Amino acid sequence: MSTETTPIVSVVMGSDSDYPVMEEALALLKKFGVPCEAILASAHRSPDRTNRFCADAENRGIRIVIAGAGAAAHLAGVIASQTTLPVIGVPIDSSPLKGLDALLSMVQMPGGVPVATMALGKAGAKNAALFAIRILAMTDVSLKAKLEEYIDEMARDLEERQKTLGK
Numbered sequence: 146m147s148t149e150t151t152p153i154v155s156v157v158m159g160s161d162s163d164y165p166v167m168e169e170a171l172a173l174l175k176k177f178g179v180p181c182e183a184i185l186a187s188a189h190r191s192p193d194r195t196n197r198f199c200a201d202a203e204n205r206g207i208r209i210v211i212a213g214a215g216a217a218a219h220l221a222g223v224i225a226s227q228t229t230l231p232v233i234g235v236p237i238d239s240s241p242l243k244g245l246d247a248l249l250s251m252v253q254m255p256g257g258v259p260v261a262t263m264a265l266g267k268a269g270a271k272n273a274a275l276f277a278i279r280i281l282a283m284t285d286v287s288l289k290a291k292l293e294e295y296i297d298e299m300a301r302d303l304e305e306r307q308k309t310l311g312k
Contacts, residue, residue: 151206154277157198157224159187159214161167162285163237167213169270170235170277177291179277195220199227200294209280211273213262217291223261233276234260235269 154174158167167183174181186195202210210228212221213235234251238244244265251262258294261276263269275292282289 150180151181153206153281154179154181155159155198155202155207155210155211156181157186157210157220159182159185159190159218159220159237161185162239163213163215165209166237166267166270167211167235169267170213170274171210173271173274174277175297176286177274178286179278179281181222186220188214188223189217192223195223196227201225202228203230209233210279211235212278213237213270213273215244215247218250219252221262222254222258225254225258225260231277231280232260233273235251236262237264238265242302246265 156165156167156170156174164183169274171181171183173207184198185191186198188195191307207230209226209231210221211233211294212224214220214238216239221232224230226231236244236247238247248265250264251260251284254260263276278288278292282292
């Protein structure tokens with residue numbers, strides 16, 4: 146996949162304040178050689194921009210959208226309502242409710258408008274990237290091999306940590 150330059154995964158966030166969380170997804174996608182882009186589009190503050198993104202995404206070659214937002218967090222649902230692309234939601238813990246509002250707004254989507262919702266914060270952003278990679282790896286043997294190596298590396302790392310536990 147590293148030979149492609151046109152983004153196939155779009156990481157959309159409702160605000161630039163979400164970037165410190167969503168950069169986890171961008172970094173992991175880049176590590177795997179998945180062409181990606183970062184987009185600012187708010188369901189509430191820039192609905193026209195969000196609508197244009199949705200209308201153009203598939204024609205631009207986007208295959209998966211990762212959408213991160215906090216507070217009311219309607220971004221992932223709005224995108225999912227306007228495209229047939231898979232949408233992976235990352236709730237950001239940026240509100241006085243510590244992200245519970247964002248989590249519930251993503252995970253409680255009405256039937257017919259699916260959003261695959263990850264955990265709150267950086268772990269969710271990382272898992273969103275890995276979920277996107279798993280989807281793409283279904284038809285990309287090179288990416289599947291990188292994913293298998295990544296999983297094996299996590300297991301080896303755990304074994305090494307076990308050796309030093311309690312010393």
